[in-house]
Amino acid sequence: MGLYETRARVESRAAHEIITAHVADPESQQCRVCLAVVPCPSANAAANRLVELGLPVLDPVPPQRRCALRRWLAPHRRGRARPAPLLSWAWRWRLGSAVG
Numbered sequence: 240m241g242l243y244e245t246r247a248r249v250e251s252r253a254a255h256e257i258i259t260a261h262v263a264d265p266e267s268q269q270c271r272v273c274l275a276v277v278p279c280p281s282a283n284a285a286a287n288r289l290v291e292l293g294l295p296v297l298d299p300v301p302p303q304r305r306c307a308l309r310r311w312l313a314p315h316r317r318g319r320a321r322p323a324p325l326l327s328w329a330w331r332w333r334l335g336s337a338v339g
Contacts, residue, residue, distance in 0.1 A: 251294050258289075261273065261281055
């Protein structure tokens with residue numbers, strides 16, 4: 240008895256295999272399988288099929304350990320860049336511009 244898979248799942252797996260096989264040669268910038276200038280038509284067709292199915296073309300990039308630790312240790316700072324002040328509080332107080 241076989242395992243049932245949807246047509247979209249089978250097509251997505253085939254498209255990922257095509258994209259994985261059709262990579263550029265670093266020296267000649269040609270596809271290693273079909274020897275066409277990259278991006279080759281086969282890889283383009285596979286990527287277009289994945290887009291039509293609403294699936295990501297590339298595999299998700301796993302987060303690096305340092306970024307994951309930073310998010311765990313300081314979740315409140317995620318995504319917010321804070322500008323550094325030109326003068327510290329002590330210098331502003333010394334120059335008389337700090338409100339006391």
